[in-house]
Ligand code: 0X9
């Protein structure tokens with residue numbers, strides 16, 4: 001069964017998603033939108049009250065396999081949206097959620113290598129190294145900086161843009177869903193709330209709008225448990241790295257408010273964040289999401 005006292009494998013998460021949709025047919029639907037390289041079904045949750053003809057927020061998790069707090073927090077927030085009293089928000093905003101967009105990598109971290117980051121595709125016939133970095137694989141300034149052409153590198157951009165089928169699936173959903181105002185992709189770790197660009201130190205012309213909303217969201221987050229976050233463009237906050245999903249969502253997908261959130265912690269446990277921190281991290285992050293949701297409701 002699903003709870004937030006522990007981390008869960010892909011099968012448990014998807015079974016929980018199906019039961020949630022069955023329990024809340026008025027608020028939540030689940031559809032298979034693709035299949036991973038190794039054949040795992042990929043699902044999209046649509047969460048809204050009274051139709052989907054409203055401004056949308058797209059949320060994904062676990063693009064990087066080992067960042068387990070990401071799907072844990074994304075599922076926590078989905079559960080809060082559906083079991084809390086958020087009808088007011090759900091009447092005005094539609095949430096599209098994919099908690100695990102790298103299901104093969106995620107599964108591999110449960111069975112073989114807890115610290116695996118990439119996908120599990122077979123792209124390298126020379127050295128036999130597997131997978132590409134799914135957050136270097138998007139077709140916007142692809143492989144220009146902070147990415148590698150070496151299939152054995154942790155930041156391998158892939159043989160060509162969108163070589164990874166899982167990223168094609170997410171791309172196609174962002175493209176298909178009209179009216180997206182926000183793209184939120186949850187990673188770990190470092191406690192950063194970042195906006196584009198990741199391929200240049202330059203800022204988007206509307207960066208102040210993105211910064212203002214990030215400040216409000218982080219303020220609400222910090223108020224819960226005192227967790228400190230830094231805010232800024234990803235190049236200027238961590239490092240330059242092109243081919244990320246956030247840059248594509250804004251630069252090609254046209255989603256104005258595109259953010260990459262690096263969840264807890266600041267390196268004490270890193271990717272191996274104790275399960276006792278799932279609920280506190282979920283609680284604070286959900287406060288930030290509610291600020292973003294209210295903003296969309298009040299602005300569009
Ligand atoms: O390097 C990444 O993909 C992200 N950090 S992580 O430690 N989770 O791997 C940051 C991505 C920021 N966005 C872009 N560079 N576009």
Ligand code: ZN
Pocket residue numbers: 063064067187188
């Ligand atoms: Zn990551």
